[in-house]
Amino acid sequence: MSMNDSLREAAATGNIDAFYALIQKDPYMLERIDHIPFIDTPLHIAATEGQIKLAMEMMNLKPSFARKLSQDGFSPMHLAFRNGHTKLLLRLLKTDKDLVRVKGREGMTPFHWAATMGNSNLLFHFLEACPECIEDVTVRDETALHLALKNDHLEAFNLLTGWLQSNRRRGANELEKKVINWRDDDGNTVLHIAAIKEQHQALEMLLYVGKYLDVTAKNSDGLTSREIIEKVERRGLNMSDATTTKIKHIKKGTHWHKRRLTMLVRARNGLSGDMINATLVVATLVITAVYQSSLSPPRGVWQGDNNSIPTTNSNTLQILDDNYNKSRFKHQLGVKKQGKPVQQ
Incomplete structure (x- = not known):
């Protein structure tokens, strides 16, 4: 068995003794791996297999491995997420909270993945550990809010907008205004998407936090959120009376904001x-x-x-x-x- 095969087996099985035996034979083994830009490091392999002890050992020896991408474009935290190793994922988060912001293929972070999959539990843990992750966008300029809505995960979307609303950190007003009105590469804000997809629950949530909504922003089709809402309303979307009232307020150019609290x-x-x-x-x-x-x-x-x-x-x-x-x-x-x- 070659050195590479032995290292891979030690990482996959979590055999720390076997791992250090290889280090004794070749002290520069990890250094050579670190110089390769895209590679499955022992940490990647341990994350894929859910080997927590060996993964934490690697974090001590080579924390730089945690930010490396495999040839498929995944970091160890991405791989732990993909393979359902939540306990290991949270240990990685605890060791270095900024790992949740590492961008993999298509600019997707682990936080973006949680929004795409509608995993509200992980979204909560990520936001608690690293609030800044809510500002990250994909290569298509999508925020986690865009991804949750596009994949019809309304519970996750409610969590994200609720977190923005109740956030009391310094600069919370500016952050909420920025994220809630962020436009993807099609020029769509989350309000555009909610209207286009006729997600009346998301519309109600957005109107609830509507103090900072920019209804004048136009997407790549030249439509404002207000115009899309009007089109949806004309198609007879089954919205509650409360939602209809809030939409009328927006059409008048006023904002529904009982958010003084x-x-x-x-x-x-x-x-x-x-x-x-x-x-x-x-x-x-x-x-x-x-x-x-x-x-x-x-x-x-x-x-x-x-x-x-x-x-x-x-x-x-x-x-x-x-x-x-x-x-x-x-x-x-x-x-x-x-x-x-x-x-x-």
């Missing part, structure tokens, strides 16, 4: 103790409303069905408004008692 959470820095308590109540209820079709809190696994649409009940909005107003009143009252002017 999320904006309050994002702007929470510098608030008083009472006001911060109010924002925490807001955050909890808003996130629950957004994720109700996909999140299963007890196990942390996303299990919503594609028929669920995140909605904001009018009673819930009233409760949130009441909590905010009560907290503001208490804050003002406390300031008055101290003889200081009330801050507006």
Whole structure:
């Protein structure tokens, strides 16, 4: 058996002792492999076979292997995903969170693959570990939102838009505006795609987060999202009354934005103790409303069905408004008692 065959067998079977025996015979073996631009490294082989211990050993010895692509255009994390080795995939993510952004063939990252396959559980883990991955695009300028919609994975799409909406990190407003209006190489935003594919659930979700929607953007056919929606409406798409009302608001050039609650959470820095308590109540209820079709809190696994649409009940909005107003009143009252002017 040749050295290459022995190395491949050791990686495939996870035999760490056999692997180090080969290193003793040829100390420069891994260095030579590292100089080859496209190759199945021992880490690629271990990832394909789900050999966690040997994969982690390779990550210690040669972390650069994790970013190499095979001759088929796949990184070790891509291969772990393709072969269903979720535990190994998450170990790789824990070791280096940016591996989820490594682009393989056609510019597809592991995050893009999760969106394409509708794997909401992995999407959640990826976003928690590496929020920046939501900005990555394929060679066709597709975001993960485009891929989820194009493949009819509405649960995954709801998760992604819900994450954008509830994100409270610095620059969240700009990020949401950028991603929600990103156009692929056909000039289509996700709103274009939802209208073209007549995905009324996705339309309702987008209109729910519609504060940042750009309805004037034209695709390669010269159509704006508004014009596509009008065409869909004329074809008699079976949309709810609530959706029809929201579409009318967009046609008038106004935005449906009961999202002041999320904006309050994002702007929470510098608030008083009472006001911060109010924002925490807001955050909890808003996130629950957004994720109700996909999140299963007890196990942390996303299990919503594609028929669920995140909605904001009018009673819930009233409760949130009441909590905010009560907290503001208490804050003002406390300031008055101290003889200081009330801050507006």
